[in-house]
Amino acid sequence: MNHQTRSRGTVATFAVATAAVLVLAGCTPRAATGSDAQSADDSPIVIGASWPQSGPLGSVAPGLAGLEAAIAAANEDGGVDGREIELVTADDAYDPARLVENERKFVEQDGAIAVVNFGGISIAGREYLGQKQVMGVSMAGNSPLSDIEAFPMQRAFWPDVSWEAQLQGKWLTEHAPDAVVGYIGFNNDLTESHLAGLAAQGVTPAQVAAVPPGTADLSAQVSQFQAAGVDTVIINIGAPTGGATLAYMDQIGWKPTVFLSSTVSDFHTVINISGPGPVEGAYSFEFFKDPSDPRYADDDVIAQYLDDMEASGHEKDATNALALEGYGLGAALVDALSRTDSFDSEGLLAAWDSFDGTENPMLRDGITLEESSHGRVIFQYQLSRFDGASWVDEGEIEDVRELGIVE
Amino acid sequence: MIEFLQIGLDGLMTGVVYAALALALGVVFQGTGMLNLSQGELAVVAAYIAWSCVQAGIPIWPAIAIAVVASAALGTALYQGVVRFVPPHREDSLMTLGVTLLLGLNAIISIIWGTDPRGFPSPFGTWVVHLAGLRLTSQQIGGVVLVAATMLVMALLFTRTTFGLRLRAVAQNPRSAAFLGLRSGLWLSAGWAAACAVGAVAGVVAAPTLGLSPAMMTVPLLMALAAANLGGIGSRVGVVVGGLIIGVLTAIGGRYIPGLGGDLNVVFAFAIVIAVVLVKPAGLFGRESVVRA
Amino acid sequence: MSAPVVHTEPTGRATAPDIRPRYRTPGFWTAVVAVAIAVAVPFLVSDYDLFNLSRVAAVAIGVASLNLLTGFSGQVSLGQGATFGIGGYAAMMAIRYLEWPVWVALLAAIAVGALVGFVIGLPAVRMGGFNLGLLTIVIAALFPVLLYRFSDFTGGQAGVTLAAPAFPSPTDSLTDAQWSYLVVLTLLVLTIAFLDQLVARRTGRALSLIRAGRILAVSNGVDVERLKLQFFVISSVLAALGGAIFAFVLGLVVPESYPLVFSITLLVASVVGGSRSWIGAILGAAMVVYLPSLASSVIPGEASAYLAQLVFAVVLGLCVIVASSGIAGAGRRLASSIERVLRERRATAPPTPPSTTREEIR
Structure with a gap:
């Protein structure tokens, strides 16, 4: 009995230790988080995107495909100020806990200067982004996202x-x-x-x-x-x-x-x-165009969009209006980056807040991005x-x- | 009064899908003791198969037949490949297995067909019948007929054929059945095939109304669970009646009970089910002996 | 954190009471080593990893509460996620609207959990497996709907958030994340120690009788319904506690955190980890928290999210099939076989009867 007990105890202890080592191997050591990396002049500008790619809102995934296509196209054109934009993406399955987990990873490990979400649960990340002073942009139009007094780092793309x-x-x-x-x-x-x-x-x-x-x-x-x-x-x-x-x-x-x-x-x-x-x-x-609508069959901007979707391997999603809207969101971010004084959250936020009659590929003809109020940039219908x-x-x-x- | 009857009728027609899905749940539960939470997703697979066949140029009715047969084959494969490895008395393991099947099937559907909801043509055309101020669409009538026919086939299969007799023998008492030389694995996989075929009918009946999407059967599955409890999961008549009652109660509750509305309309139906099973644990039509403790 | 000794046999066969002092059982020492490692972790890994580990610990409390119900009382609940969420909301609202201190808010969550457990438990203990499954799944399905419906009260989609960390570090030498992790870890260890004692006592043995068969229990003089109700309430209390801690770790509660799928995921974690083992609760929680992100980070490409979900499903399914007593049960069996091999090699004793019977649960 004693023998048996002791050897089982040894085995169990060994198993626990092994499990712990395995878990630790998957973790990042303390003090190795790289948020200082972005200061170099030629290092990429990092933007994180936590988006529902599966789960109850998996059908909005094409929005992320559009965002990726816009960023890829900007990098193809030489990036912003000679710097590449690095879009780090992660699936949150529309689960607030995973969204916060992703945002923490973007900010603490990838050194992201902005975090992009679809909306709805992006409310979950506002508090954290505010504490870390990192800009957050959501696509969706929920009214709570207009509360920029309580959450000064949070913006939304669609109108309220x-x-x-x-x-x-x-x-x-x-x-x-x-x-x-x-x-x-x-x-x-x-x-x-x-x-x-x-x-x-x-x-x-x-x-x-x-x-x-x-x-x-x-x-x-x-x-x-x-x-x-x-x-x-x-x-x-x-x-x-x-x-x-x-x-x-x-x-x-x-x-x-x-x-x-x-x-x-x-x-x-x-x-x-x-x-x-x-x-x-x-x-x-x-306020936005629908790439599936026959009236845009000869539209130059949409043609460019379709090319960029194909170039980034997302042609399957190209007819989905959400993809065009994600593409528009990406283009707006690139535009703001091209006007910013400093490639950090503060600079990007200031540039985002000062659109001025800016054209955007997703917007209907005659509608433009405008100076932000209520954290929003689109006011025309x-x-x-x-x-x-x-x-x-x-x-x-x-x-x-x-x-x-x-x- | 007309509005009351019309809303009740709408609920009844909605309940047809619950009834068919509940029947599938019941057949699996009786056979393998598994509360198969992936039954809804299996029905979705069937609907997508039918849709793909239609896209490939096959007429709608042969497409539905293909979907039903393919579902039966899938059911057999799932039983033989996965379910039979879990012992029947492990309720919790079996339920968990159902959940993993649900997640897995959902992933496979999303990979193959995408998550974008699609329209599904009604196999019954687009006409409407008006009768005494009430209204029924072709889809509603056709759905009832198709589900009723399926039930009839199942009833005949289970009560009038040696196939059904053996199936029931194995389900009720696997050990004695084994003494009689029945290979229970074979018969239980036949039970799964039958259940999935019924589920496939539920899928193609639901798809024109609900639109085709990977999550299309989530709500109906919940309602089918309630239906199976209400009617008694061991009774084929019971689950069907249960499904219809749930459909009517939900529609009526949402309209006439203040404060319930379109999101809590299920509360009324669920409350009645829970009250019933507290008094009669085996459900309205169930016999106590078939309830697994 | 202990891999507890299996305490009772469901058949009620007379087992000699374990008279060894607790510190001599192997489970105790394993637990000590595990806790020692867990305490060392915050000084080794980043705050981001600590956040995830704290999530695991909070979910593990929820899973352990479900283990008490499923593994030891034989009641399968599909609604534990709702109770978990109710605990979270109770604690957050107590802090936000009543401005209670964090520890008092935890007590509030516990009180609300007890109330919920009592209200649900009253009908639940009269129900058999399938009917109970429906009752609990209905509660889980309605919970988020109710949160939206009473949005004046619950904050609706915006939920309730904390403006500052719930467990702020009292010292400069520890970050908030480190401190928070240590607090959550302590609560987890306390919960498991409590549960371990609970099922080891006489009530635990009576429960085993219930699991083995109602008639057997009644004939042994056990008031089945009363005891089941007790355990239902305790389970709800712990679920609410876990939920409150989870909400504190996340810093918020929103309806989307508690869909029906979440309740079902807790049950999956319980079964996959091993519903008769406390370390199984931790393993199960770790799987459902880490596996989805892990799978989606290792699988690149277009349809990666659903491939990741497929991998998640397949791994869980394999666990259910291969290890019917969960990972913990399988691990214990493996340990026994290794031990047997070692023993045979030493050949110090004559052939012994297989020692596994005691480990094979059910």
Whole structure:
């Protein structure tokens, strides 16, 4: 018994020690973190990108492909000021813990001067980036990301979702003051922000269907909308819900006025799922181009984008609007880097905050990146209507700063 | 009143998918004692196979047939290649295995077909029936017919054929079945094949409504679990009735119970299921003996 | 951190009580070595690695709480992630809105965990495996939805964040990350020591009877439901504690941290690590925290994220199939075989009956 016990103890202790050595082998020793490396003049400028490439939001991965294509194209052209931009990427699977882990790695081990995210959970990293004084840029339009007073290092690329909601509300009060509005969106703060925007223009939906991501069978909600006399439906929900719902409404012959929010109005998100017919006649306040839209078949900027996507091996994702938006985000970062005085977070942030009528490959013609306020850089929208094949402009470009929506 | 009936009807039609998936869960559970959490993902694979066949120019109905057969083959392969190595009394190990299958299948689907949601053509066309102020789409009617036919086939298979009898014998008492010379492994993999074929039907019925994406069956799987509890996982009639009830309760709860809405609408249905199983642990149609303690 | 002795036989066969003093058991010394190494770690590796190791330790507390339920009480829960999350929210909200000190907030999380455990436990202990699976999976599925629904209270998508580290270093010679890691490690060791004692005591033996069969337990005079409820509550308390620590390590709670998948991942960690072993809880936690990032960092290329997920799934699946008692169980068996080989080589004793029966759990 004693013998047995002792040898088992030895084996177990040995196993524990081995395991510990293995774990330590995978770690970085203390004091070997390389954030000083960036001072040399020819060393690369490091930007980290933590993006959902798998998990519940794996379908936004093309945005990262676009970002990579833009950075690769800039490096191909000689980089910025002779310095290469090094984009370090990591999958966060839309898990806040992994996002924070990735950001720590970018900042503490790679020496990144900025961290790029998709959005939503990028809120999780704000506090840390603030402590480390590293710039964070998110793509998405969640209103909480506008809180640059509490989080001065955080910026967002898309406009605030509530601004577009205000444009929709304003349009409704002007063109259909008696509209009975139904709203379909996610059961999260996007819907809250959207409803707040509508309310600011005096529009309160009679019916709200706020459903979890992934819900696609809204037949019961549609019946409820019809019974309540809804004649205008605002849809701000991602794939597959929007497309599936529009297809169902079309099939049962219900034709209310439809507003699609810009970020869910593209071919991949809605039209490829529902088919073009059910979307015909829908309105949307748009700010970015959709590479799948036939109207851009001869567009020079889009052609350049497609070339860059192919050159970086991402041609598979090229028709996805999210890829073009990631490409636009990359181009905006490159533009800011080309104007900065110093290649650090502070310099990049100052340059990002001082766009001035800057053109961007993803933006609709006539829309430009502007000086930052509320941590945002895009303020213009083009009302568009789907004619059965393509989104067609209606009227002039509207600027939320001129309309008093943003002061 | 019309609205109430219409919403109930919509719920009933939604419940058809839950019913089919719950039936697949039940067949696997009875055979191998496994709560197969990857059943939804298996249905997604079937839907993607059908979609790929349609893309390759095969008409929709043969494409669905191919998907059903391929799913059955996949089920057999999974049983023989993976599941049979875990002893049937290890509930937790089996459930964990189901989770790893779910993750693995999800990864494979995403690698092969991508994560971009796609439209899936309805095999039943796009007409609508109006009757007494109520409305049904071709997809809803067709879905019911297809699932009902599947259930009928399964019922006949299990009760009217020697194949089904042996299958049940092995599932209920593997040891005695072995004495009778039945090779339980073979029969259990046949059970998996049958379950996956039923799951495949659930997948192709759901796809036109839900749109094709790797996560398309996540919500239906949860509902199917509830359905199996409600009806009794050991009863083939029970799981189907359970699925339909869950569909109706969810739709009605979301509309008429204040504060539930589109995200908590499931609460009503789940609360009723839990109340039922507290009183009758084996479910509405289940016999106590088939419940695995 | 101990690889505990297997305490009881499910059959209730009379086993001689272990009269050796605790410090003479091999598990004790292994634990001492393991803790010694763990204490040395913060002086060797970077703050980034310490952050990840602290995450492992916090998740390990959650997994250990599940082990108590699954491995020792025979109740499979798919909803432990929700209780974990509730603990996190309770602690963070106590700090943020009530401005309670961190340690009091931990106690708040424990109290809320006990309450949740009691409320869920009341129906749960009456349910068999499959029904309990549904009850718990429903709780896990609804938890994030409720967090969004009551966003005025929970902060919605923005969640609740800490403005400063929860465990600030009291001395200049240690960074916050080093200190935080040591605090979390201490809490993990305390939790495991507590659990180890719990299952070693009489209640633990009674539990083994329950696991072996309800009728057997009742005939031995065990109040099954009461005991199960006790363990459900203790398990919830520890899950809430782990969740609070996890939230402190991360510095925030948001709904996306606690999807249904997270609850399921905890169960996977429990089974893969070994649901009857405390060191298994740590191994399982390490796997689910490290493996996804590790797999995605070693696999380059376009579809890398899903290849990484596939590798993760295959590794976990292999663990389930190859090591049915988890990695810890397999390790213990391996140790026994090595030991047997050593013994045979020495040939000091006549052939002994196989000594593995005691290690083979179930």
